[in-house]
Amino acid sequence: MxxxxxxxxxxxxxxxxxxxxxxxxxxxxxxxxxxxxxxxxxxxxxxxxxxxxxxxxxxxxxxxxxxxxxxxxxxxxxxxxxxxxxxxxxxxxxxxxxxxxxxxxxxxxxxxxxxxxxxxxMFRLAESVKKARELLSRRSISMVQAHYYMPGLPSPAWWPKMALGGGQLVEQATHMLDLGRFLAGEVVSVTGCTARVRDWTPPAGYEPGSGLLKYSEGMEIPDTTALILQYESGALGTLSCSMVPQKAWDNGFKVVADGLLVTLTGAAARWTGDEEGEMSPGAEWAxxxxxxxxxxxxxxxxxxxxPYSQGVRSLAVSLAGYESVRRGGVPVRLE
Ligand SMILES: NC(=O)c1ccc[n+]([C@@H]2O[C@H](COP(=O)([O-])OP(=O)(O)OC[C@H]3O[C@@H](n4cnc5c(N)ncnc54)[C@H](O)[C@@H]3O)[C@@H](O)[C@H]2O)c1
Incomplete structure (x- = not known):
C-alpha cells in the first residue's frame, strides 16, 4: 500500500x-x-x-x-x-x-x-561524505576547519530577525556544525565572535529582485561569525561564516588527520596522504x-x-556559539 x-x-x-x-x-x-x-x-x-x-x-x-x-x-x-x-x-x-x-x-x-x-x-547521506567519515574514523583528527559563505541574504522576511530565523549560525551554518559532529564526533566547547561588517540599509531606489538580497530594512543579525570548537576527541575546529554579498555560495571543510588531509567542497570529497582519492556525491544525493x-x-x-535527537544536538552547538558571544567571547561548554 x-x-x-x-x-x-x-x-x-x-x-x-x-x-x-x-x-x-x-x-x-x-x-x-x-x-x-x-x-x-x-x-x-x-x-x-x-x-x-x-x-x-x-x-x-x-x-x-x-x-x-x-x-x-x-x-x-x-x-x-x-x-x-x-x-x-x-x-x-x-x-x-x-x-x-x-x-x-x-x-x-x-x-x-x-x-x-x-x-x-542532507550532507550526511551523500556517499562521498560517508566515505570521508569512514577514512577519518580510522585516524586521529587534529583540526576540523569549516566555512559557510552565502553571497547575500535569503529573501524570506523572517531571515534577518534573530527571534524568527535564529541567525546564520542557527539557520544555515548549522549544516557545517552538524557535519563536523558527523565527521569528528561530539563538540564539548564553543567560543564565538560575531560582527556586522556591512551597512545593509537599502539605498534609495533599491529593488530587491529575485534571489539573495544585498540590502535589508531592519537587519538584526550579525553578517559575519567565527567560532572555535573543541571536540571530545581533543581535536580543535573552526567555523567561518559570512553572508556579505560576493560572487558565490561556498561551503566545505578541511579536516586534518594523522596521515590524511580530507577536503569537502560542498558534498564532494577529496583526500590526500597515505591514501589518495576523490568522490562526488552523485546526482540525486540531496x-x-x-x-x-x-x-x-x-x-x-x-x-x-x-533522527530528531541528532538535530537537537547540532542546534545546541549553534546556540552555544551565540551564547559565547553574549558572554563576551568566553568558551561555553556543552552538556
Ligand atoms: N536543507 C537545506 O538545504 C535547506 C535549504 C533551504 C531551506 N531549508 C530550511 O527550510 C526551512 C524553510 O525554509 P524556506 O526557505 O522554505 O522558508 P519559506 O519562508 O520560503 O517557507 C516556509 C513556509 O512555511 C509557512 N509557514 C510558517 N508557519 C507555518 C505554520 N505554523 N504552519 C504551516 N505553514 C507555516 C510559510 O507561510 C511559508 O510558506 C528553514 O528552516 C530553512 O533553514 C533547508
Missing part, C-alpha cells in the same frame, strides 16, 4: 521535497498545509489533493503516515509534537527549532511515541535524506541517518 505523505509549510525548500516525493511511485501525496493558504492551494493544484491552513486539519482529515515539515525556524514545536502524539512519522527541515526548550519538548514527544524522524541535514525516511517507515523501522 502507498505511504500517505502530507506537507506542512510549502514555501521555498518544500519544492525540493515535493519534487523528490513525486518521483516515488510508492508514495501518495495526500495534502498540503500552509498558513499562507494560497501556497497550499498551488501545491494542491499541481500535485493533487486538498489544501489546509492549519496542520491539525491535515492530520485529522488525511491521516498521513508521514509529514514533511518545512516551516521557518520559529514555527516549530507544536507541529512536530502533535505529529508524534498521533503516531505520525516526520521529516523536518533544519534547524529543528530556535530554542533548546522547544527542541527538547519535541524530542521527548518523539521518544515517547517511538515514531521515525529525519532532519534535513533526495536521499527524505527517501531514507520513507523507506524506513515502509520497513517498519525507526532507524534513520539523522
Amino acid at each position: 502507498d505511504l500517505r505523505v502530507g506537507f506542512v509549510g510549502v514555501g521555498g525548500i518544500a519544492r525540493r521535497h515535493l519534487e523528490n516525493t513525486r518521483k516515488r511511485t510508492d508514495v501518495a501525496m495526500v495534502g498540503y498545509c500552509d498558513v499562507a493558504l494560497d501556497r497550499a492551494e498551488r501545491c494542491a493544484a499541481e500535485y493533487g489533493g486538498p489544501a489546509y491552513q492549519h496542520f491539525t486539519d491535515l492530520y485529522d482529515k488525511e491521516k498521513p503516515d508521514v509529514v514533511v515539515i518545512c516551516t521557518p525556524p520559529f514555527a516549530h514545536g507544536d507541529i512536530e509534537e502533535e505529529a508524534a502524539r498521533r503516531g505520525i512519522h516526520f521529516f523536518v527541515e533544519k534547524p529543528v527549532a530556535i530554542s533548546m526548550e522547544t527542541a527538547r519538548r519535541v524530542e521527548a514527544a518523539v521518544a515517547s511515541a517511538g515514531t521515525a524522524t529525519q532532519v534535513g541535514y 533526495g536521499y535524506v527524505l527517501w531514507e525516511l520513507y523507506d524506513a517507515v515502509k520497513a517498519g523501522t525507526t532507524a534513520t541517518s539523522v
